[in-house]
Amino acid sequence: MKKVAYLFFLFLTARTFCLGQDVHSAIVRQTLIFPAQDKHVHGSSIVSLPNGDFLSVWFYGSGERSADDVKIMGARLRKGETQWSAPFVMADTPHIPDCNPVLFLNSQGKLFLVWIAVEANQWEYSILRYRTSTDYTKSGPPIWNWQDNILLKPGDTFAQEVEKKFKDLTKNTAGWGGYAPKYDNLIIEASHDVGKRSIGWMTRIKPLLLGNNRIVLPLYSDGFNFSLMAISDDDGTSWKPSLPVVGRGPIQPALARRNDGTLVAFMRDSGDEPTRVHYSESKDNGESWTATTKTDIPNTASVELLVLKDGRWAFLGNDIDDGRYQLSLYLSDDEGKTWKWKTRIEDHKPGQGGYSYPCLIQTADGLLHMTYSHHDGRADGKSIKYVVVDPKRIGK
Numbered sequence: 347m348k349k350v351a352y353l354f355f356l357f358l359t360a361r362t363f364c365l366g367q368d369v370h371s372a373i374v375r376q377t378l379i380f381p382a383q384d385k386h387v388h389g390s391s392i393v394s395l396p397n398g399d400f401l402s403v404w405f406y407g408s409g410e411r412s413a414d415d416v417k418i419m420g421a422r423l424r425k426g427e428t429q430w431s432a433p434f435v436m437a438d439t440p441h442i443p444d445c446n447p448v449l450f451l452n453s454q455g456k457l458f459l460v461w462i463a464v465e466a467n468q469w470e471y472s473i474l475r476y477r478t479s480t481d482y483t484k485s486g487p488p489i490w491n492w493q494d495n496i497l498l499k500p501g502d503t504f505a506q507e508v509e510k511k512f513k514d515l516t517k518n519t520a521g522w523g524g525y526a527p528k529y530d531n532l533i534i535e536a537s538h539d540v541g542k543r544s545i546g547w548m549t550r551i552k553p554l555l556l557g558n559n560r561i562v563l564p565l566y567s568d569g570f571n572f573s574l575m576a577i578s579d580d581d582g583t584s585w586k587p588s589l590p591v592v593g594r595g596p597i598q599p600a601l602a603r604r605n606d607g608t609l610v611a612f613m614r615d616s617g618d619e620p621t622r623v624h625y626s627e628s629k630d631n632g633e634s635w636t637a638t639t640k641t642d643i644p645n646t647a648s649v650e651l652l653v654l655k656d657g658r659w660a661f662l663g664n665d666i667d668d669g670r671y672q673l674s675l676y677l678s679d680d681e682g683k684t685w686k687w688k689t690r691i692e693d694h695k696p697g698q699g700g701y702s703y704p705c706l707i708q709t710a711d712g713l714l715h716m717t718y719s720h721h722d723g724r725a726d727g728k729s730i731k732y733v734v735v736d737p738k739r740i741g742k
Contacts, residue, residue: 372689374713375734379421379430384726386410387419390717391552391705392732393449393457397483398425402717403436403447403459404730411464416443418461420487423732430732434487437477439463444475446549448563452581453555457482460496460563462548470546470569474498478582496576498587500543507634508537508570511592514637518594518618529594533570537590547574547587551650552705554601554609554632562588562609562632564599571616573599575632588628593617593638596624600651602659604681607631612661612682613638615645621667623649643685646670647702648718651682654708654737661685662704662716670700673718677740687741691716691733699723701731712738 379402390404400423407416417438421430436459437444447461457479465471474496482488512530527535536542546569553563563576563585573596575588591599595617602610609632613624622640643661647670650662654677661676665688673692676685692701704718713734720731 372735372737372739373691373733374736375428375732377428377430377732378720378729379717379732380433380729382720382722382724382727382729385728386413386416387728387730388719389446389550389703390719390730391447391449392707392715392717393451394707394709394715395451395457395482396455399423399483400715401449401457401482401488402430402730402732403449404717404719405443405445405447405461406433407443409443410445411443411469412467413443414441414467416445416464418444418447418459422485424485431485436487437461437475439475443467445472448549448552450552450555452561453557453559454581456480456582457488458582459488459490460549465545469548470542470567472546472548474547474549474565474576476582496585498544498547498574498576498585499540500574500587500590504543504587504590505534505537507589508592509534511590511637515593533572536570542569546570547576550598550703551600552707554603556603556631560631562601564601564611566597566599566613568597571595571597572638573597573611573613575599575635577632588632589634591626591635591638593624593626596626596638598649599626600649600661601632602651602653602682610651610682611635612641612649612651614647614649614663615640619667621645623663643676647700648673648704650704650706650716652706652708652714654714655712656737658737660706660714660737662691662706664702669696670702671696671698673701673704675714675735675740677737689740691718691735692720697723699727708737712736 403420418436420436443464460476462472479488547565559581561578566573573591596613599611609628615621623643624638644667671694677687699722
């Protein structure tokens, strides 16, 4: 019976591939990394390894922060193969949920897995953890040779920056009553709390490697409802915090660098309506950021950003304001000022599933490889989807 079910899964995958080609010829390959099932799977990341393999990770369990059985799982796609390996454990903190994994290689080719362990089952108490490996080309999970926590201690300049940047934002008088504190004042007050600003920073999206051993790892806080960067100037051995990326709800930053050296962050909107992608800039390699403004791109759950080898920029996200039932790929030839080309990666009606939290990379052959949460709306319909897109077929 299991064999019949698996063959049926392969048939559906093949059928999906054909339909994908009909939907848009830019999609050259797509498959579920593992058969859809009923456990919660979310927050994937993918990396291309030097030997031609792909490694992907996600978190898996009975839920998210409230489920103590949540662990980080992974799978490998061998060079030249079309079927992913059976999933294996990548990290598991006993009796604590592990979520939001990110994979990347530093400039020396060392593999990093960064994720959060959710203390007290609350996002605000999350702790950043990481593992590294230089032995990751064999079947199964990498051989990890180091594990530690990333501990950040934002100083008083954090609070000063929060107060300063809120003055740069459009005035907001939102509160809960005539005598109640206003939203901005609550966040400013919290920023002076050394404990609150030192924990709860969470991963979601891959870092930006700037050269000279600098890595800019985007983080966000559900407590402050804004973002911050962890910066390393020694290729990931030690980390320090940037100044915060202040706004009303800019979380989960995706990063790119312009030709003039300016860093750009596109962020998910977790603030007031209308829900639109947030935008910020850094002129000092990620140390400080402008107060966020909203773009005209609708947004509910996901952003991802990548500078392509041909100079175009790619944006991947939920460009709707009422759910996760659509996932779109945008391309820009003017560094994100305008987006001339757009194609749907997932296109469903409201209520028909959720397709979100993408990771996007490009390989030397120019192809785009993405993974994202694929929840088709059924109780047993959860998986991680892998899609390959040829950007040369878009807008040419």
